[in-house]
Amino acid sequence: QVQLVESGGGLVQAGGSLKLSCAASGRNFNNYAMGWFRQAPGKEREFVAAITWSGSTTYYKDSVKGRFTISRDNAKNTVYLQMNSLKPEDTAVYYCAASGRTGWILTTPGGYDYWGQGTQVTVSS
Secondary structure (H helix, E strand, C coil): CEEEEEECCEEEECCCCEEEEEEEEECCHHHCEEEEEEECCCCCCEEEEEECCCCCCEEECHHHCCCEEEEEECCCCEEEEEECCCCHHHCEEEEEEEECCCHHHHHCHHHCCEECCCEEEEEEC
16 A cells, blocks of 8 residues: 655746655555646546656656656655646646556556545646
8 A cells, every 4th residue: 555645736827837746655665656647627637747666767748748857766755746837737736646557558547556635736827
């Protein structure tokens, strides 16, 4: 069992930056790939970024490439999402998730075993 707690959300103006953190507790954090997803009101949850257990491979949604960076610190059981050049369309609740799988399935919600409660990110224009 893995428990995930997100933090770092808030209100920011367009063009600004935020850094989200996801602290994990429980078993064997280092064995899990980690992902970030987001869900805006009235929309389905969508993939944002993912990172393998070693950090050697990352995946990004096309619209965030070059603006967002996912990273992890296995010594601290924490995964991060640095978000730069934020746009109003980035407004959503952001969720972190843990997966025991590898490969393309990390870009889908169904590929994950554990989820955090989410943190709100609001980007004003």
